[in-house]
Amino acid sequence: MADLVFAGKKLGWFFNYQLAKLLNYQIACRCNSLARGTQRCSKGVFGARANACYTSPFPLMLKAAAPRYAILLAALLLTVQCLAQQEAASPWQAPADDLVQQVLSRAGSPGAINLTFANLSSLSSADQSAIKQVIMTGFRNAGVRLVKADFALAEVEITFSEDWQNYVWVAEIKQGPGSQVVVKKVPHPQKATLARAPLMAIKRSLIWQQDTSILDFYSDGQNLLILEPSQLSIYGNDSGKWRGKQTLAISHERPWARDPRGRLELNGFQLSVFLPGTLCTGTTTPPSLQCRASDDPWQIDPPSSLAAFFSPTRNFFTGVLAGRNAGESVPPFFSATAMQNGNSRQAVFAGTDGRARVFLNDVTTAAIVVNDWGSNLTAVHSSCGTGWQILATAPGDLNRADSLQAFEAEDHQEMAVSSTLDFSGPIIALWPGENPQTAHAVVQSLITGKFEAWSMMVLCN
């Protein structure tokens, strides 16, 4: 069944579920088909009488109804449909069905059981009610009557428990002198987060996530390239889903540093991969990649011709610049960006000493020193403010969730021009994106442990 569609967008089960909770509706049973006109429901929406009630077939209802009730009926239909859809898309349905099946399998499908519930978890009372209903319905659909203990062939007590990662539903089945236990782990459903109202807004899109480390990535909608420490993975867009096309190995002489860094640069079909002490070049079509030991400077931000030498055995740039600033140097840095605004050029370096230095036009003396940024920064072009914003991470260790904020230079200060955008883990890479309007961030989620590739841009409020 499709998710609720609102303003042309699928809002998914979460919206539906929250809507149902807000309306305090309890959905008990499955809506098989509105088209066939059979609607089974529980108390709550249609009254408080029975656990299961049946509406008449809808065509008959519509014929019998007076025209003045048509609007009311239509509204009712919409509500029923929404609620039926939310039930079908409930995150609890599948685990509840599985638990019921496991209990029946252990208990030998008794015809009548006494079913009780207990809660030791952080589930809300609304969620508990919803799950209980789904489980009770599951038993009834399996032909099991729910009866008082005196009439039951088995007693089933279901406890909603929890471990540190999941909900744990435990069913104790008592039949005669014996008892059995079924333990079912149920992942926490993901919850939607609300965006804050920003001055400027940093818009982000999750491009990809995987278990293994990501250093950089590139996506043009048709192809997705994921740079990992030991390979470059190429994916193609197959009807909206990324499918693996090719994996190109990255050879290197020495083990990477503990905090491996890498930069992926595409120019048409031409590929350049910058890694510590290693440079790989190749093409996307046909896919090929050749790597060699190299101390060539990394192209940090090609449009602004910012290039610098990276330490072959560490995780930072040495401070010696190349390209347009060849021969010049700044203190060692973790990340850098440069912006050209008319005749004015601004270069920003996030130093290994925890200070970000902003240089105007040349790199001899820092015009602004910022002490409270993290070690990753880059710049994006937008139609807001001065046209260029620096995106900087927050200071913090890798065992804490990170955030990103947009800044602009004003009166010898870097002023925040957006609210912070929170991520579920540290931002371990932040590079320019496919064009000046985008930036790429790689986040290691502290919740899932996965590496997430995010694309970001700045929008005006």
Next chain:
Amino acid sequence: MIAAILLLVAMANPSTRPHYGSTARILLQHKINSLDPLLESDYPGDRDKLTQLVFETLTEIDAQGHLRPALASSWQQEAGQRIWQFQLRLASFQDGTVVTSATVAASLRSASLDWKINVLNRQAFTIESPVPSPHLPELLSLPKFAIVKRLPDATLIGTGPYKVTQWQPGEHALFAANDDYWGGRPYPDAIEVQMAASLREHLLERNLGRDHAAQLGIDQLRTLEQTTQNVAVSRPAELLVILFLPDRGNRKAVDPRIREAIADAINRSAISNTLLQKKATSATALLPQWLTGYEFLFADKMNPEQAHKLRTAVGTVAPVTLAYDFSDPVSKMVAERIAVDAHEAGIVVQPFGDTHVNTKSGRKSSTADAVLLKLPLRSLDPSAALAGIADDLDLSPDLSSAILSAGRPDDLFVAERKTLEDSRVIPVAHVSQALWLSSAVHNWQQLANGDWNLDQVWVEGK
């Protein structure tokens, strides 16, 4: 004065991406005499914190409890989960030799006599276990199965991120960064470990800026928690458990009814909440509720009347001697409280401090009827954690097999219930572990079970 000095320590620069260099200095509470993962240790949890710097396992359990590759890059099961095939990654021992299936097989054979290990080629091998082992990859993450190359002169070589450069058993150790580590050279140049160190003494006697991390006892925690210090407290993970010892020579095992009576008499809630200052939870099973979600099924059956009845039914009862680790004040407090609870049921429990109660060999020579043990929760995977506890408790082969072959959480619950049903093993409390961290240390990850993940650790300063 301590608080003032600590405040100075707390003032530091905002942290950034990791920095290389410096020496991380750690204070350990206990004395570790050997790094050999196969030798028994009085403090296995502390020992494992050090061995992981030097030795690696084939797999690992990450901070979220997920199984991850370590020295093995991949694995697959065959023959109904009895045979598992592993593929090794390209890695080197710290003496420069390459890690091969032959060296890995030799290491695993010395760790488990039950396994048949078959070398397929230089990088692949199989492990065949006598019973289906659905969680064998998880079990291989236990420190006991660390891959160690043993030289004829008894030198141990590992593949880990640090090399041992100084080792004074029970006192001091220095580990230097392994530049050729396959996972990348660690950030600190070295890690220095001072053993049997008291944080309080260090705060008073030493230059405070020197130390980066120090283990704390629960009894030391209250003072520091009242300051602005960075104190990390794990989930209640260590298991305080009574183990009744079997018949030995002229020493007869304690009557099962008396064991059950003691289990009924213990006021776990008072132990966790009052004695251990709420840094512990009552243990009614071997694995904590937060790890399995099913510990509640083992109800806390504190029942002094039932305890009294059982004791009366036995008739004359000799005093029960209960040994605890003489160097652990927490164990002493808890043992004395157990004696008080037992006394109310009419049972005389005589606690006494002893050495080596935490080792199997030490217990064999013990004169006690029972021992109060503090066992580490060795894994964030329930199957591996229970297997680790079974090994520590030296459970019967039947029980160990039941744990190894438990595929689902339900099976694990059944195996755990079977372990506890004759009251030879009486869980008392799950206890948190605490750690003081200097503000100059970054990315120190204390896992939920109190283990340390130092992969990303770096320290400020020269």
